[in-house]
Amino acid sequence: MSTQARIGWEDVRAEALRRIRAREWPAGALIPSEEALAQELGCARTTVNRALRSLAESGLLDRRRRAGTRVAELPVRAAKLNIPLIAEEIRARGAAPSHRCLARSEETPPPAVAAALGTDAARPLLHVETLYLADARPFAHELRWINPAGVKGAAAADFAQTAANEWLLRHAPFSHGTLDYCARLPAPEAAAALDCDTAQPTLVLDRTTHGAEASITWVRLTYAPGYHFTITL
Amino acid sequence: MSTQARIGWEDVRAEALRRIRAREWPAGALIPSEEALAQELGCARTTVNRALRSLAESGLLDRRRRAGTRVAELPVRAAKLNIPLIAEEIRARGAAPSHRCLARSEETPPPAVAAALGTDAARPLLHVETLYLADARPFAHELRWINPAGVKGAAAADFAQTAANEWLLRHAPFSHGTLDYCARLPAPEAAAALDCDTAQPTLVLDRTTHGAEASITWVRLTYAPGYHFTITL
Protein backbone atom coordinates (compact mmCIF):
# COMPACT_ATOMS: atom_id res chain seq x y z
CA MET A 1 0.00 0.00 0.00
CA SER A 2 1.18 3.50 -0.79
CA THR A 3 1.63 6.01 2.01
CA GLN A 4 0.45 8.92 -0.11
CA ALA A 5 0.58 12.26 1.59
CA ARG A 6 -2.53 14.32 1.11
CA ILE A 7 -2.26 16.79 -1.76
CA GLY A 8 -2.65 20.40 -0.62
CA TRP A 9 -3.22 23.51 -2.66
CA GLU A 10 0.32 24.65 -2.05
CA ASP A 11 1.55 21.42 -3.58
CA VAL A 12 -0.58 22.05 -6.63
CA ARG A 13 0.70 25.60 -6.79
CA ALA A 14 4.29 24.42 -6.60
CA GLU A 15 3.76 21.85 -9.33
CA ALA A 16 2.11 24.37 -11.61
CA LEU A 17 4.95 26.82 -10.95
CA ARG A 18 7.45 24.13 -11.84
CA ARG A 19 5.74 23.42 -15.13
CA ILE A 20 5.65 27.09 -16.01
CA ARG A 21 9.32 27.56 -15.19
CA ALA A 22 10.31 24.38 -16.99
CA ARG A 23 8.35 25.54 -20.02
CA GLU A 24 6.27 22.40 -19.92
CA TRP A 25 3.54 24.97 -20.06
CA PRO A 26 5.02 27.55 -22.44
CA ALA A 27 4.17 31.23 -22.24
CA GLY A 28 0.82 31.90 -23.81
CA ALA A 29 -0.23 28.27 -23.84
CA LEU A 30 -3.53 26.95 -22.61
CA ILE A 31 -3.11 24.70 -19.60
CA PRO A 32 -5.39 21.81 -18.70
CA SER A 33 -8.72 22.61 -17.10
CA GLU A 34 -9.18 22.51 -13.36
CA GLU A 35 -11.15 19.34 -13.76
CA ALA A 36 -8.35 17.62 -15.70
CA LEU A 37 -5.66 18.74 -13.29
CA ALA A 38 -7.66 17.64 -10.31
CA GLN A 39 -7.98 14.19 -11.80
CA GLU A 40 -4.31 14.04 -12.79
CA LEU A 41 -3.02 15.21 -9.43
CA GLY A 42 -5.53 13.28 -7.42
CA CYS A 43 -7.30 16.03 -5.55
CA ALA A 44 -10.55 17.95 -5.65
CA ARG A 45 -11.16 20.65 -8.20
CA THR A 46 -11.55 23.16 -5.37
CA THR A 47 -7.94 22.56 -4.41
CA VAL A 48 -6.71 23.14 -7.95
CA ASN A 49 -8.85 26.26 -8.11
CA ARG A 50 -7.25 27.68 -5.00
CA ALA A 51 -3.75 27.05 -6.37
CA LEU A 52 -4.37 28.50 -9.82
CA ARG A 53 -6.20 31.48 -8.40
CA SER A 54 -3.15 32.20 -6.30
CA LEU A 55 -0.88 32.09 -9.34
CA ALA A 56 -3.26 34.30 -11.27
CA GLU A 57 -3.17 36.87 -8.46
CA SER A 58 0.61 36.87 -8.74
CA GLY A 59 0.28 37.64 -12.41
CA LEU A 60 1.66 34.36 -13.74
CA LEU A 61 -1.58 33.05 -15.17
CA ASP A 62 -4.45 34.59 -17.06
CA ARG A 63 -7.78 33.00 -16.31
CA ARG A 64 -11.06 33.54 -18.10
CA ARG A 65 -14.26 31.66 -18.01
CA ARG A 66 -14.92 29.51 -20.97
CA ALA A 67 -11.55 30.53 -22.49
CA GLY A 68 -9.59 28.60 -19.88
CA THR A 69 -6.29 29.35 -18.19
CA ARG A 70 -3.18 30.51 -20.03
CA VAL A 71 0.38 31.13 -18.95
CA ALA A 72 0.91 34.88 -18.93
CA GLU A 73 3.03 36.04 -21.86
CA LEU A 74 4.78 38.63 -19.79
CA PRO A 75 4.67 37.68 -16.15
CA VAL A 76 3.72 41.02 -14.65
CA ARG A 77 4.85 40.42 -11.16
CA ALA A 78 2.69 41.79 -8.44
CA ALA A 79 4.41 42.66 -5.20
CA LYS A 80 2.68 43.16 -1.90
CA LEU A 81 3.65 46.52 -0.55
CA ASN A 82 3.17 47.01 3.17
CA ILE A 83 2.66 50.54 4.31
CA PRO A 84 3.64 50.58 7.95
CA LEU A 85 3.65 53.35 10.46
CA ILE A 86 6.74 55.45 10.26
CA ALA A 87 7.65 54.41 13.78
CA GLU A 88 7.46 50.77 12.73
CA GLU A 89 9.58 51.43 9.71
CA ILE A 90 12.25 53.05 11.87
CA ARG A 91 12.13 50.19 14.32
CA ALA A 92 12.47 47.70 11.49
CA ARG A 93 15.70 49.45 10.57
CA GLY A 94 17.00 48.83 14.02
CA ALA A 95 16.68 52.34 15.37
CA ALA A 96 14.63 53.88 18.14
CA PRO A 97 11.73 55.95 16.80
CA SER A 98 10.64 59.29 18.18
CA HIS A 99 8.99 62.38 16.84
CA ARG A 100 8.62 66.08 17.42
CA CYS A 101 5.59 68.15 16.63
CA LEU A 102 7.12 71.24 15.03
CA ALA A 103 4.04 73.26 14.31
CA ARG A 104 0.32 73.17 14.44
CA SER A 105 -2.24 75.65 13.26
CA GLU A 106 -5.46 76.21 11.42
CA GLU A 107 -5.01 77.70 8.01
CA THR A 108 -6.46 77.77 4.56
CA PRO A 109 -4.51 75.22 2.57
CA PRO A 110 -2.80 75.65 -0.79
CA PRO A 111 -5.27 75.18 -3.65
CA ALA A 112 -3.67 71.89 -4.65
CA VAL A 113 -4.32 70.45 -1.20
CA ALA A 114 -7.90 71.68 -1.12
CA ALA A 115 -8.41 70.13 -4.55
CA ALA A 116 -6.93 66.80 -3.50
CA LEU A 117 -9.13 66.71 -0.43
CA GLY A 118 -12.18 68.03 -2.25
CA THR A 119 -12.73 70.76 0.32
CA ASP A 120 -13.66 74.37 -0.14
CA ALA A 121 -10.44 76.24 -0.87
CA ALA A 122 -11.46 79.00 1.51
CA ARG A 123 -12.12 76.73 4.47
CA PRO A 124 -9.31 76.42 6.97
CA LEU A 125 -7.87 72.98 7.67
CA LEU A 126 -5.78 71.67 10.51
CA HIS A 127 -2.14 71.96 9.60
CA VAL A 128 0.50 69.86 11.37
CA GLU A 129 4.22 69.66 10.85
CA THR A 130 6.12 66.76 12.34
CA LEU A 131 9.71 65.57 12.36
CA TYR A 132 10.34 61.86 12.77
CA LEU A 133 13.64 60.74 14.21
CA ALA A 134 15.54 57.48 14.22
CA ASP A 135 17.93 57.28 17.15
CA ALA A 136 17.60 61.05 17.48
CA ARG A 137 18.68 61.57 13.88
CA PRO A 138 16.21 63.15 11.45
CA PHE A 139 14.44 60.48 9.45
CA ALA A 140 11.55 62.18 7.71
CA HIS A 141 9.70 65.46 7.68
CA GLU A 142 5.94 65.44 7.50
CA LEU A 143 3.71 68.25 6.38
CA ARG A 144 0.09 67.38 6.89
CA TRP A 145 -3.35 68.89 6.28
CA ILE A 146 -6.27 67.36 8.09
CA ASN A 147 -9.89 67.82 7.08
CA PRO A 148 -11.80 68.37 10.37
CA ALA A 149 -15.01 67.31 8.66
CA GLY A 150 -13.55 63.91 7.99
CA VAL A 151 -12.09 63.29 11.44
CA LYS A 152 -13.86 64.02 14.65
CA GLY A 153 -11.71 64.85 17.62
CA ALA A 154 -8.69 65.90 15.60
CA ALA A 155 -8.85 69.44 16.95
CA ALA A 156 -8.44 68.10 20.48
CA ALA A 157 -5.74 65.55 19.76
CA ASP A 158 -2.30 65.89 21.26
CA PHE A 159 0.12 65.23 18.45
CA ALA A 160 3.13 65.77 20.67
CA GLN A 161 2.29 62.55 22.45
CA THR A 162 0.97 60.41 19.63
CA ALA A 163 2.35 61.12 16.19
CA ALA A 164 -0.25 62.48 13.79
CA ASN A 165 -0.04 59.53 11.44
CA GLU A 166 -0.60 57.04 14.22
CA TRP A 167 -3.38 59.07 15.79
CA LEU A 168 -5.21 59.25 12.48
CA LEU A 169 -4.76 55.59 11.74
CA ARG A 170 -6.40 54.78 15.03
CA HIS A 171 -9.21 57.29 14.90
CA ALA A 172 -10.02 57.74 11.24
CA PRO A 173 -10.75 54.49 9.48
CA PHE A 174 -10.06 55.07 5.85
CA SER A 175 -11.24 53.22 2.85
CA HIS A 176 -9.00 54.32 0.05
CA GLY A 177 -6.27 56.66 -0.94
CA THR A 178 -3.37 57.42 -3.21
CA LEU A 179 0.39 57.30 -2.79
CA ASP A 180 2.70 59.24 -5.05
CA TYR A 181 6.47 58.92 -4.89
CA CYS A 182 8.96 61.17 -6.58
CA ALA A 183 12.49 62.50 -6.24
CA ARG A 184 12.81 66.19 -5.46
CA LEU A 185 14.87 68.81 -3.82
CA PRO A 186 13.47 69.35 -0.35
CA ALA A 187 11.33 72.34 0.46
CA PRO A 188 13.21 74.86 2.64
CA GLU A 189 11.29 73.96 5.81
CA ALA A 190 11.85 70.25 5.20
CA ALA A 191 15.56 70.76 4.61
CA ALA A 192 15.79 72.84 7.76
CA ALA A 193 14.01 70.23 9.85
CA LEU A 194 16.07 67.40 8.38
CA ASP A 195 19.21 69.47 8.81
CA CYS A 196 20.33 68.85 5.26
CA ASP A 197 21.41 70.75 2.22
CA THR A 198 18.61 71.99 -0.05
CA ALA A 199 20.62 70.69 -3.01
CA GLN A 200 20.49 67.09 -1.82
CA PRO A 201 17.85 64.95 -3.51
CA THR A 202 15.15 63.58 -1.26
CA LEU A 203 12.46 60.99 -1.77
CA VAL A 204 9.07 62.63 -1.38
CA LEU A 205 5.81 60.81 -0.78
CA ASP A 206 2.48 62.56 -1.23
CA ARG A 207 -0.45 60.71 0.20
CA THR A 208 -4.14 61.51 0.04
CA THR A 209 -6.53 59.55 2.23
CA HIS A 210 -10.30 59.35 2.01
CA GLY A 211 -12.83 57.87 4.40
CA ALA A 212 -16.18 56.46 3.49
CA GLU A 213 -17.84 59.87 3.45
CA ALA A 214 -15.32 62.66 3.56
CA SER A 215 -11.65 63.07 2.79
CA ILE A 216 -9.34 62.71 5.76
CA THR A 217 -5.87 64.02 5.18
CA TRP A 218 -3.20 65.04 2.73
CA VAL A 219 0.42 64.43 3.66
CA ARG A 220 3.76 65.26 2.17
CA LEU A 221 6.52 63.15 3.62
CA THR A 222 10.08 64.15 2.82
CA TYR A 223 12.56 61.45 3.71
CA ALA A 224 16.07 62.36 4.75
CA PRO A 225 18.70 62.14 2.01
CA GLY A 226 20.04 58.64 1.65
CA TYR A 227 16.71 57.03 2.44
CA HIS A 228 15.79 54.11 0.27
CA PHE A 229 13.05 51.58 0.43
CA THR A 230 13.19 47.98 -0.56
CA ILE A 231 10.58 45.60 -1.89
CA THR A 232 11.17 41.87 -2.00
CA LEU A 233 9.50 39.78 -4.65
CA MET B 1 -41.85 33.45 1.30
CA SER B 2 -38.67 35.47 1.30
CA THR B 3 -36.75 36.00 -1.91
CA GLN B 4 -33.38 35.86 -0.18
CA ALA B 5 -30.41 36.37 -2.45
CA ARG B 6 -27.66 33.87 -1.91
CA ILE B 7 -24.95 35.14 0.45
CA GLY B 8 -21.54 35.35 -1.23
CA TRP B 9 -18.14 35.78 0.33
CA GLU B 10 -17.96 39.34 -0.94
CA ASP B 11 -21.16 40.10 0.93
CA VAL B 12 -19.65 38.69 4.08
CA ARG B 13 -16.52 40.70 3.48
CA ALA B 14 -18.51 43.87 2.98
CA GLU B 15 -20.51 43.29 6.15
CA ALA B 16 -17.38 42.63 8.18
CA LEU B 17 -15.78 45.76 6.75
CA ARG B 18 -18.84 47.75 7.71
CA ARG B 19 -18.68 46.51 11.29
CA ILE B 20 -15.01 47.36 11.52
CA ARG B 21 -15.52 50.86 10.14
CA ALA B 22 -18.59 51.44 12.29
CA ARG B 23 -16.61 50.33 15.33
CA GLU B 24 -19.17 47.65 16.04
CA TRP B 25 -16.04 45.58 16.13
CA PRO B 26 -13.58 47.94 17.83
CA ALA B 27 -9.87 47.86 17.13
CA GLY B 28 -8.23 45.05 19.02
CA ALA B 29 -11.47 43.28 19.78
CA LEU B 30 -12.14 39.63 19.26
CA ILE B 31 -14.79 39.04 16.64
CA PRO B 32 -17.16 36.07 16.55
CA SER B 33 -15.82 32.77 15.32
CA GLU B 34 -16.31 31.66 11.73
CA GLU B 35 -18.85 29.17 12.94
CA ALA B 36 -20.89 31.82 14.73
CA LEU B 37 -20.76 34.24 11.82
CA ALA B 38 -21.76 31.56 9.36
CA GLN B 39 -24.80 30.79 11.45
CA GLU B 40 -25.66 34.45 11.95
CA LEU B 41 -25.30 35.38 8.30
CA GLY B 42 -26.83 32.22 7.00
CA CYS B 43 -24.02 30.78 4.95
CA ALA B 44 -21.40 28.07 5.16
CA ARG B 45 -18.31 28.48 7.30
CA THR B 46 -16.17 28.15 4.16
CA THR B 47 -17.73 31.34 2.84
CA VAL B 48 -16.99 33.23 6.01
CA ASN B 49 -13.47 31.88 5.95
CA ARG B 50 -12.88 33.18 2.46
CA ALA B 51 -14.12 36.64 3.43
CA LEU B 52 -12.14 36.94 6.64
CA ARG B 53 -9.01 35.57 5.00
CA SER B 54 -9.32 38.29 2.41
CA LEU B 55 -9.55 40.98 5.09
CA ALA B 56 -6.60 39.48 6.93
CA GLU B 57 -4.52 39.63 3.74
CA SER B 58 -5.35 43.31 3.49
CA GLY B 59 -4.06 43.78 6.99
CA LEU B 60 -7.38 44.65 8.64
CA LEU B 61 -7.69 41.51 10.70
CA ASP B 62 -5.29 39.38 12.70
CA ARG B 63 -6.16 35.72 12.68
CA ARG B 64 -4.64 33.02 14.83
CA ARG B 65 -5.72 29.50 15.51
CA ARG B 66 -7.26 28.97 18.84
CA ALA B 67 -6.85 32.67 19.65
CA GLY B 68 -9.51 33.67 17.15
CA THR B 69 -9.77 36.72 14.91
CA ARG B 70 -9.13 40.25 16.09
CA VAL B 71 -9.50 43.63 14.44
CA ALA B 72 -6.01 44.93 13.73
CA GLU B 73 -5.01 47.71 16.11
CA LEU B 74 -3.16 49.56 13.40
CA PRO B 75 -4.53 48.62 10.02
CA VAL B 76 -1.32 48.16 8.11
CA ARG B 77 -2.60 48.57 4.66
CA ALA B 78 -1.14 46.29 2.06
CA ALA B 79 -1.12 47.57 -1.48
CA LYS B 80 -0.68 45.48 -4.55
CA LEU B 81 2.16 46.88 -6.58
CA ASN B 82 2.25 45.89 -10.23
CA ILE B 83 5.61 45.96 -11.87
CA PRO B 84 4.97 46.33 -15.58
CA LEU B 85 7.32 46.49 -18.48
CA ILE B 86 8.69 49.95 -19.04
CA ALA B 87 7.03 50.04 -22.43
CA GLU B 88 3.69 49.30 -20.79
CA GLU B 89 4.25 51.98 -18.23
CA ILE B 90 4.93 54.52 -20.95
CA ARG B 91 1.88 53.42 -22.89
CA ALA B 92 -0.24 53.72 -19.76
CA ARG B 93 0.86 57.33 -19.55
CA GLY B 94 -0.51 57.90 -23.01
CA ALA B 95 2.80 58.08 -24.84
CA ALA B 96 4.39 55.96 -27.53
CA PRO B 97 7.22 53.82 -26.18
CA SER B 98 10.50 53.21 -27.92
CA HIS B 99 14.04 52.45 -26.89
CA ARG B 100 17.60 52.75 -28.02
CA CYS B 101 20.41 50.36 -27.17
CA LEU B 102 23.24 52.72 -26.32
CA ALA B 103 26.00 50.28 -25.54
CA ARG B 104 26.71 46.64 -25.17
CA SER B 105 29.84 44.86 -24.10
CA GLU B 106 31.34 42.18 -21.96
CA GLU B 107 33.12 43.46 -18.92
CA THR B 108 33.97 42.64 -15.37
CA PRO B 109 31.30 44.33 -13.25
CA PRO B 110 31.79 46.60 -10.27
CA PRO B 111 32.26 44.60 -7.06
CA ALA B 112 28.86 45.63 -5.76
CA VAL B 113 27.15 44.16 -8.81
CA ALA B 114 29.13 40.92 -8.64
CA ALA B 115 28.20 40.69 -4.98
CA ALA B 116 24.51 41.27 -5.64
CA LEU B 117 24.51 38.63 -8.35
CA GLY B 118 26.71 36.26 -6.39
CA THR B 119 29.12 35.85 -9.28
CA ASP B 120 32.91 35.77 -9.30
CA ALA B 121 34.08 39.37 -9.29
CA ALA B 122 36.68 38.56 -11.94
CA ARG B 123 34.25 37.00 -14.37
CA PRO B 124 32.97 39.22 -17.15
CA LEU B 125 29.24 39.79 -17.45
CA LEU B 126 27.13 41.08 -20.30
CA HIS B 127 26.72 44.81 -19.92
CA VAL B 128 23.87 46.64 -21.66
CA GLU B 129 22.92 50.29 -21.60
CA THR B 130 19.48 51.30 -22.83
CA LEU B 131 17.53 54.51 -23.13
CA TYR B 132 13.74 54.31 -23.01
CA LEU B 133 11.75 57.02 -24.67
CA ALA B 134 8.18 58.22 -24.40
CA ASP B 135 7.06 60.00 -27.57
CA ALA B 136 10.75 60.40 -28.44
CA ARG B 137 11.48 62.14 -25.14
CA PRO B 138 13.88 60.45 -22.70
CA PHE B 139 11.94 58.53 -20.07
CA ALA B 140 14.46 56.37 -18.26
CA HIS B 141 18.04 55.24 -18.53
CA GLU B 142 18.88 51.64 -17.85
CA LEU B 143 22.24 50.23 -16.93
CA ARG B 144 22.16 46.48 -16.83
CA TRP B 145 24.45 43.59 -16.03
CA ILE B 146 23.38 40.14 -17.16
CA ASN B 147 24.79 36.92 -15.80
CA PRO B 148 25.31 34.66 -18.84
CA ALA B 149 25.25 31.63 -16.59
CA GLY B 150 21.71 32.45 -15.56
CA VAL B 151 20.33 33.18 -19.02
CA LYS B 152 21.02 31.09 -22.07
CA GLY B 153 20.96 32.85 -25.38
CA ALA B 154 21.56 36.29 -23.97
CA ALA B 155 24.83 36.65 -25.84
CA ALA B 156 23.01 36.21 -29.12
CA ALA B 157 20.01 38.40 -28.33
CA ASP B 158 19.38 41.55 -30.32
CA PHE B 159 18.55 44.21 -27.79
CA ALA B 160 18.13 46.84 -30.43
CA GLN B 161 14.97 45.11 -31.56
CA THR B 162 13.55 43.85 -28.27
CA ALA B 163 14.39 45.89 -25.19
CA ALA B 164 16.61 44.05 -22.72
CA ASN B 165 14.01 44.04 -19.97
CA GLU B 166 11.35 42.55 -22.22
CA TRP B 167 13.72 40.01 -23.72
CA LEU B 168 14.75 38.83 -20.27
CA LEU B 169 11.21 38.65 -19.01
CA ARG B 170 10.35 36.36 -21.89
CA HIS B 171 13.45 34.19 -21.79
CA ALA B 172 14.55 34.08 -18.19
CA PRO B 173 11.81 33.00 -15.84
CA PHE B 174 12.66 34.37 -12.45
CA SER B 175 11.57 33.31 -9.06
CA HIS B 176 12.47 36.17 -6.80
CA GLY B 177 14.25 39.47 -6.60
CA THR B 178 14.61 42.78 -4.87
CA LEU B 179 13.60 46.31 -5.75
CA ASP B 180 15.24 49.29 -4.15
CA TYR B 181 14.05 52.85 -4.74
CA CYS B 182 15.91 55.98 -3.78
CA ALA B 183 16.36 59.60 -4.79
CA ARG B 184 19.76 60.53 -6.20
CA LEU B 185 21.60 62.79 -8.50
CA PRO B 186 21.98 60.98 -11.79
CA ALA B 187 25.27 59.39 -12.79
CA PRO B 188 26.99 61.35 -15.57
CA GLU B 189 26.13 58.80 -18.28
CA ALA B 190 22.51 58.71 -17.14
CA ALA B 191 22.25 62.48 -17.15
CA ALA B 192 23.79 62.60 -20.59
CA ALA B 193 21.39 60.01 -21.97
CA LEU B 194 18.40 61.67 -20.35
CA ASP B 195 19.64 65.04 -21.52
CA CYS B 196 19.23 66.58 -18.10
CA ASP B 197 21.22 68.51 -15.57
CA THR B 198 23.34 66.42 -13.19
CA ALA B 199 22.03 68.58 -10.34
CA GLN B 200 18.42 67.54 -10.90
CA PRO B 201 17.14 64.83 -8.56
CA THR B 202 16.15 61.57 -10.18
CA LEU B 203 14.33 58.54 -8.92
CA VAL B 204 16.63 55.54 -9.11
CA LEU B 205 15.52 51.92 -8.98
CA ASP B 206 18.02 49.14 -8.40
CA ARG B 207 16.69 45.71 -9.14
CA THR B 208 18.32 42.32 -8.64
CA THR B 209 16.68 39.27 -10.14
CA HIS B 210 17.35 35.63 -9.40
CA GLY B 211 16.18 32.51 -11.17
CA ALA B 212 15.69 29.14 -9.60
CA GLU B 213 19.37 28.22 -9.91
CA ALA B 214 21.49 31.20 -10.81
CA SER B 215 21.16 34.95 -10.59
CA ILE B 216 19.90 36.62 -13.73
CA THR B 217 20.46 40.33 -13.82
CA TRP B 218 21.17 43.52 -11.96
CA VAL B 219 19.66 46.74 -13.22
CA ARG B 220 19.88 50.37 -12.33
CA LEU B 221 17.04 52.36 -13.76
CA THR B 222 17.32 56.15 -13.62
CA TYR B 223 14.03 57.86 -14.36
CA ALA B 224 14.01 61.25 -15.99
CA PRO B 225 13.54 64.19 -13.61
CA GLY B 226 9.89 64.83 -12.88
CA TYR B 227 8.99 61.17 -12.95
CA HIS B 228 6.65 60.03 -10.22
CA PHE B 229 4.79 56.84 -9.62
CA THR B 230 1.42 56.39 -8.08
CA ILE B 231 -0.11 53.61 -6.07
CA THR B 232 -3.83 53.42 -5.40
CA LEU B 233 -5.13 51.82 -2.24
Place this chain on the structure above:
DNA sequence: CAGTGGTCTAGACCACGGG
Protein backbone atom coordinates in the same frame (compact mmCIF):
# COMPACT_ATOMS: atom_id res chain seq x y z
C1' DC C 1 -24.98 26.37 -26.76
C1' DA C 2 -21.66 24.22 -24.14
C1' DG C 3 -17.26 24.30 -21.63
C1' DT C 4 -14.64 26.66 -18.24
C1' DG C 5 -13.83 29.10 -14.17
C1' DG C 6 -16.25 31.06 -9.81
C1' DT C 7 -18.48 30.01 -5.94
C1' DC C 8 -21.53 27.75 -2.21
C1' DT C 9 -22.44 23.90 0.79
C1' DA C 10 -22.16 20.40 4.40
C1' DG C 11 -19.23 17.62 6.53
C1' DA C 12 -14.78 16.22 7.94
C1' DC C 13 -10.01 16.07 9.70
C1' DC C 14 -6.03 18.44 11.11
C1' DA C 15 -2.59 21.89 13.18
C1' DC C 16 -1.76 25.20 16.12
C1' DG C 17 -1.38 27.17 20.40
C1' DG C 18 -3.81 29.51 24.59
C1' DG C 19 -5.20 28.14 29.13
Place this chain on the structure above:
DNA sequence: CCGTGGTCTAGACCACTGG
Protein backbone atom coordinates in the same frame (compact mmCIF):
# COMPACT_ATOMS: atom_id res chain seq x y z
C1' DC D 1 -6.95 19.79 26.54
C1' DC D 2 -9.85 21.60 23.21
C1' DG D 3 -11.56 25.70 20.56
C1' DT D 4 -10.33 28.10 16.51
C1' DG D 5 -8.76 28.70 12.05
C1' DG D 6 -6.87 26.07 7.77
C1' DT D 7 -7.86 23.03 4.50
C1' DC D 8 -9.82 19.02 1.66
C1' DT D 9 -13.72 16.79 -0.49
C1' DA D 10 -17.66 15.74 -3.45
C1' DG D 11 -21.31 17.58 -5.48
C1' DA D 12 -23.91 21.30 -7.20
C1' DC D 13 -25.36 25.55 -9.50
C1' DC D 14 -24.17 29.70 -11.72
C1' DA D 15 -21.87 33.29 -14.82
C1' DC D 16 -19.51 34.30 -18.43
C1' DT D 17 -18.09 33.96 -23.05
C1' DG D 18 -16.04 31.66 -27.25
C1' DG D 19 -17.53 29.28 -31.18
